[in-house]
């Protein structure tokens with residue numbers, strides 16, 4: 095996947111009543127993925143551009159969904175692990191990796207709720223350290239302690255490694271209209287962080303971390319009705335200061 099924020103079907107367009115939408119995060123995401131593929135299957139452009147400029151190593155993808163970013167990374171020399179709360183998404187991701195001939199040593203997937211993972215119950219695959227930790231559109235209309243999860247994930251980045259957080263900076267025009275009409279019960283303004291919001295959420299120590307990129311970028315997409323549209327992404331790329339282990343002799 096991904097996704098590039100493009101859905102094969104779009105829950106922002108569902109327009110169902112609030113009562114029909116499960117509020118428990120596991121139930122919400124399980125139902126989101128339950129009916130069949132959700133995302134386009136393509137790698138997120140920001141991730142591909144960023145990772146292409148880095149020396150491939152180990153990478154962790156937070157909220158990997160159906161695994162499009164993990165697959166691309168594994169196919170481009172990275173040892174990739176994806177984690178997601180949805181079992182349906184993870185099953186789909188594993189099937190896609192198998193179909194692409196990628197064994198678990200190159201593309202592995204873990205079903206877990208990142209919000210409840212501590213040191214003790216963290217599976218070995220998620221312990222790190224990682225040369226890159228990435229989170230593409232790790233945003234949720236139901237409960238998600240992003241700050242706790244992202245700050246903990248930053249601790250898993252190896253010296254000289256990177257943390258990339260790409261988020262929707264604004265709702266898509268087609269969903270914004272529904273929000274105004276009160277038909278979209280799943281998004282609110284707090285769901286769309288600016289670069290400054292993301293930096294404040296991460297609150298990383300400047301002595302340990304260098305901000306490589308913190309900006310909004312606009313990209314062209316196709317709206318669900320087939321018309322051309324644009325989406326704004328907030329992109330934050332941080333580098334942990336230090337010398338990558340591979341370079342220490």
Ligand SMILES: C[S@@+](CC[C@H](N)C(=O)[O-])C[C@H]1O[C@@H](n2cnc3c(N)ncnc32)[C@H](O)[C@@H]1O
Nearest residue numbers: 096097123157158159178179207208209230231
């Ligand atoms: C908007 S989707 C983005 C998926 C994917 N990264 C992409 O770019 O298409 C957010 C993802 O975060 C996952 N997620 C939400 N809460 C989570 C949690 N507490 N732990 C792990 N994954 C979670 C969802 O299941 C979903 O796949």
